[in-house]
Each structure stands twice: as C-alpha cells, then as structure tokens.
Amino acid sequence: MKPCWIFCGAPSDKFNIFPPDNAYIIAADNGYSLLKRMNIQPDLLLGDFDSLHEDFPDNCKIIHLPAEKDDTDTMYAVRKALSDGYTDITIAASIGGRLDHTFANIQTLAYIINNGGQGKLLGEDDFVQLLNPGKYIFPKINNMYFSVFSYSQTSVITTLGTKYNLTNYTLTNNFPLGVSNEIIDDNCILNVYEGQILIIFSKM
Numbered sequence: 077m078k079p080c081w082i083f084c085g086a087p088s089d090k091f092n093i094f095p096p097d098n099a100y101i102i103a104a105d106n107g108y109s110l111l112k113r114m115n116i117q118p119d120l121l122l123g124d125f126d127s128l129h130e131d132f133p134d135n136c137k138i139i140h141l142p143a144e145k146d147d148t149d150t151m152y153a154v155r156k157a158l159s160d161g162y163t164d165i166t167i168a169a170s171i172g173g174r175l176d177h178t179f180a181n182i183q184t185l186a187y188i189i190n191n192g193g194q195g196k197l198l199g200e201d202d203f204v205q206l207l208n209p210g211k212y213i214f215p216k217i218n219n220m221y222f223s224v225f226s227y228s229q230t231s232v233i234t235t236l237g238t239k240y241n242l243t244n245y246t247l248t249n250n251f252p253l254g255v256s257n258e259i260i261d262d263n264c265i266l267n268v269y270e271g272q273i274l275i276i277f278s279k280m
Contacts, residue, residue, distance in 0.1 A: 080162035081109030083118070084181070086173040091200050093168065100162060104149040108133070110169050122156070123149040148177075151184050154195070163193040173200030182206070184273070189272070201279035212266045214275070216259040220272045222277040223245065224254035224266070231271030237261035244269070 083094040087157030094114065096099060102110050105123030121132065122139035132138060141152060150167060157165050170181045181197055182259055185206040189193035196206035206227055214222065222238060226247035235242045237257040247254060266273070 077161055077224045079164040079166065080157040080160075081166045081168055082170075083102075083108070083111050083116075083151060083168045083274065084150055084170040084177075086169045086171060086194065086199065088200060089168040091169050093198055095166070095168070099166075100157070100160075101148065101238075104153045107169060114161065118214070120153075120156070122153060127228045128190070147208055148180055148184075149247045150181060154184055154188060158188070158191055158193055162185055164192055165195045166198060168193065168198045171202045171204065185274075186272070197278060203277040205275045207268055207273045207275060208268075209270060214259065214264045214266065216262055216264070217277060219260045220277045221255075222257045222259050222264060223274070223278065224257065225252065225274040226254075227274045228271035231273050232269040233273060234267040235264060236271070237264040247271075247273075 078098045078100060079096060080100045082101065082102045082104055084104050088110050091110060099116045101116060103118040103121045104127055109116060111118055113199050118136050120137045122141060124141045124143040130253045141149065147155065150170065154165060167181060171178050182204065185195045187199065189206050189208060224233065224250045229249055232244060232246055233247060234244055237259055239260050259264060
C-alpha cells in the first residue's frame, strides 16, 4: 500500500519537504494553500473550509465537513485514510501555529498507532513520531536535537548512540528527562520495552 500524506494549515513559509511520487495526497482545509504553493495536486480536499481562501480545484474529490463536529479536519482525514487502507500516514505542516492544534495532532498520532497504522508529524523544523514497543534505528541528523518522552504513564527504554544513553530506564509522563538529547553516532538504536514513546527531532 502506498503512503498517505495529509497536509495541514500550520504556518509554513519555508516548508519544502515533498511527498514521494506514489503518495496519496489529502489536503485538510488550508493545507490546500500550501500544496498550491508547492505545485502539488491533492487527490482529496476536505474540511469545513473556515480557513481556506483559495478557489477550490476542479480536478480532485472534495468533501465538505460541518463547522461543528467532534473531529478536527486532520482527524477526519486520518480516519478517511485508515478506512481506505492507508497505514503509513505522514501529517505535514502539522507543527507550529496554535499550540492546541499541535497537541491535537500529537493525539492524532496516538489514534493512528492504536488503530494499526504508523504516523508522523512534519513541521518546518521538527519531526514527531509515536512508537509502540519494538526496536528502532534513527540516523544522526546534524543540528537536530533528539528528544524522547513517555506518552503513556510509564515507558521502559534503552538508547545507544546518544550523548546521554539510557539502559532499561523507566520514563514517566510527568518528568521531561529525555529532552534535548543528541545522536552522536551514525545511528541511534532505541529499544522500547514497555509503553508508548514520543520521539521529537527539533532544530538546534
């Protein structure tokens, strides 16, 4: 199954991360403005369109959503992607701007992972991913901090290849021990033994 990229409306004056050629593209409301600037044609445009000030495209499917609803436009897009069989979901231009929207998007990652998918958030200077137990390898990215937080109440992890390694360490969701670490080897090996871990790469 090809990946799905959902474009949101966070402020993105310099966002220049392009989806792979085979990605299914969803524009969530004002995310269409960013796609138009990037000369990318969405496969689907959806939203209540309270923030979109562009003319609607005439060559993609459009879903009009009510202004008063339980789902955010982004959550509706995620539900749509999962229901259509997409399990590799990237939510672009989803960090920055309103803090409540950013936090809602992080919670949307939890919805994705708890419903059989893998998701990530991309911003201009940040990358966010939520992980279930397993072994993960992250390459070193120059000038980026590597922060690890427990999303569940507690998580048990081991890290190798970072400036501050942890071994069978129990993180809690009420103390930010894992903030502002750095990958110093070519790769970081992260073993998650229990709980859910939130990974954040942030520009230094």
